Amino acid sequence: MKITFAKPGLPATGVVVVSAGAGGKLSASAVKLDKKSGGALSRAIRASNFEGNRAQSLSVMAPAGSKLDEVMIVGLGKPDDITELEMQRLGGLIYAGAKQAKKGSVAVAVDAVTDAKMTAADIAAEIAFGLRNIEIRGGETVLIQGAGGLGLYAIAMAREMGAAQIIVVDALPPRLELAKQFGADHLLDVRKTSPGERLEQVLGWTNSLGADVAIEVAGVPAAVAEGVSLLRNGGRYLCVGNINKGQETSFDPSHVVRGQLTVKGIH
Template sequence: MMMSTGLNTGRAALFFGPGKPFRLEELPVPDPEPGAVVMRVTRANICGSDLHIWRGDGSFAAGGRDDGRIIGHEMTGVVHALGEDVTTDWAGAPLAPGDRIVCQYFRACGRCRPCLRGRQEACINATASFAGRPTDFPHFRGAFAEYFYVRPNMAVFRVPDAVNDATAAGVNCALSQMMMAFERADIRLGDRVVIQGAGGLGLYATALARESGASQVVVVDGVAERLELARQMGADEVVDFTEFESPAASAKHVRALTAGGGDQVFELVGRPGVIEHGLQMVSPGGRYIEMGTVYTGTTSAIDAGQLVMRNITLQAVSFYDARSMAKALDFLARHAGSLPIVGGSAPYRLEDIDRAFEEAQQGRVARASLVMEG
């Protein structure tokens, strides 16, 4: 086991459980193992799944720890230190201290049954790297800190010069996740795509649907700022569900807009209660892609007969492979300057993390982002 020298420290915002404030602590910056990288975080977004943890949704209600832990996962940074034999990123580009990078926040084991079947995004051991006390090596296991420890099996890529930090921060979760989802859902030229939720996932889904050749892209949300961003991302129609008397009424409106429903409908809200009405937006023979509800312990009412009689396919997607991250960076480099920034509309300092979560929860910002001092 590698040890930390203790000669350098970095701040981390420790999370102790739902309803409790974060606490900033100094932790030792570790020396990297062979094949590992220590990244100095420059920007970290508050993702929807972080809000689930913070609120204690479903199984996350039992996520508190007396010694705290570092949460957060959507980030970018620069190389602080390279482990032995690390000279390039996963695409073969030279890598040196100071280079801007993005990395996977989880680690596929490569040995479990899903991994051996070529489904690394379904690795049963992917979250094992999250485990451990902040006082134990490698200390920095989450994004809401000044450093992050990139383990040897975590894909790491240099960020193209044309892509700024505010944009790059969304690569290792929202955009890579959507790249994986679009491949799995087999989006085709001419498809009608409906997107529930215009957070980070939903905004990227909008842009990818447009690039994939969708004939119509409809985005449903209840926050005006998000809906405007969705339009800028390429949505043909936006639907503010707060303007309707019921979810069923807004679903009916979406069916009317799409002449019978979407060929592909994405759930990117993160609340199981929206699934029932999301399924009502799917056309016969269409597909419903479930991605937003990442916590267990809750259920949604589903009319199974409707699924059968309307030939609806259910598809769930979590995590992504290294190829998806490479494709995400290429997408951002090709569209640099032509798409709005998804991850930087509301920057906060690390010491303001409690306020950042509160304002993200209230829907006052499209995407809260923590900016670290370099």
């Protein structure tokens, strides 16, 4: 699958991703497409529960007046919601949605947002960052902590890169169900299992070795300690979600030393 950032004029065919702010207010690119389609985007928004909130999305299939296969409208929320992490998550949602729908080529239209703290170029850069490939080797077991936008992206990328099995940990049943739809092999609900039970499950799924890679996209400090403990010797840990300063957690550093682990932060 190929994802590009649309230049002025927008592509005439394929799939295009445009944005909308709080209240369903369409971006400049979306307004152009709406006019070309005789108001198809506006009608779809009025007929749905889409309000332009962050992490919301709405698909308009083969809009009239165009040769596009689909227009995906993604919500940006209020200007204050447009942060680096949210744009990375948006990149994950775009990738995961396109992957699930088996789209071969997707163009993302990025527009400036009035009163936002980030410029259009910043937004594009962060979405692109969210779309970066996660280095996973074929045949590996990947454990993902968090099933939000970045988590879904990680699932899709892990599957595409040949992961043998994917384990997802989250606290919300609807997100776990969505993770399953995106290709997760095993689900762990943190509300229904203890850390010890989760360790036992992971060891059972990995011949008592542990996961090869663990990816933290939950934004929960305590997840780091647990994620490290679920890795095999020589495993790799990617910490993505914990970006807020001042939040502390504790863990046994011997897991890193004795396990010869690689721990990496991505921001």
